[in-house]
Amino acid sequence: MxxxxxxxxxxxxxxxxxxxxxxxxxxxxxxxxxxxxxxxxxxxxxxxxRSYEQIEKICDSSLGPICAIVLVTGAGGMFGGVLRASGIGEVLASTLGHTGMPVIVAAFIISSALRVAQGSATVALTTTAALISPMVAADPSLSQMDLCFIVISIASGATVLAHVNDSGFWLVSRFLEIDTKTMLKTWTVQETLIGIVGFIIAYVGSIIF
Structure with missing residues (x-):
């Protein structure tokens, strides 16, 4: 805080x-x-x-689970880092940014593509915002409410399809002792639903307001 x-x-x-x-x-x-x-x-x-011996035992017994979570989370994050270094995110974003679709839709698709490609929601958010900002600046018809809905659309796209290249995926998986197949059926589906619902609300809101 x-x-x-x-x-x-x-x-x-x-x-x-x-x-x-x-x-x-x-x-x-x-x-x-x-x-x-x-x-x-x-x-x-x-x-x-507790005695010092008991406290030491508690600390020792906690190292195993913690190290396993840190190791797997780091591996997932590193995989995402490799994809970012490869430049795939910039290529996807550049391709989708010149399709001529509405800004709010382009924001969601670009953010989603970046999220799936490299795993980091933060990178998807910041990269999409940087790519969308010229489009927003060039459209004087966008109101303050439209800008708010575009931001929500970007955030929604950065939430969908969390999978094995997302370090948070492995953090939840290992901490709650959930196997990868079950995580894909639950966590990935849940995150995708959150993102899609968020985008739908933002898109409908942009039409109404």
Whole structure:
């Protein structure tokens, strides 16, 4: 929360992001530091109820499952990284960006294609936004509501078809002990439905408003 909130305030020019106190608090909010603090606090709270030997045993027994999740999640993320480095995302986006279709539809398709190709929803979001922005700037007929619906369309496309090149897919799979086939039947279908429903709502909203 410290990292996200302070970064948002700094981007909005509410505070000076270069100040030492801001950078210090953002450092505490970084994921590794926040998790380390959580671990230390947990050990301190447990020491009143457990012996040091018991706490050590708890920590040792947790390493196996954690390492397995980190390893598989990292492998999935690396696969997505390889696809990004290959340039497939840029090729897909460039091809779909010149089809002449409505901006909101193009945004969804490009974002979906990038999501499927390289797995990262964040990369799909940012890349699609960069590619769509010239189209949006060139269309003066788009209202503020239209822009909101385009953003929702991009986010919806970046949600669909989460599969084996998505590190989050493996995180959920290993943490909940779900096999890959079942994940594809449940998680992938669920994410796809969320994305499609979101796009439909955005598209209908753009027509009505």
């Amino acid at each position: 410290l990292d996200t909130v302070l970064n948002t305030l700094a981007v909005a020019k509410v505070i000076d992001g270069s100040q030492l106190w801001v950078e210090t608090l953002r450092l505490l909010g970084k994921t590794p530091i926040a998790l380390l603090i959580t671990l230390i606090v947990s050990i301190v709270l447990l020491k009143n109820q």
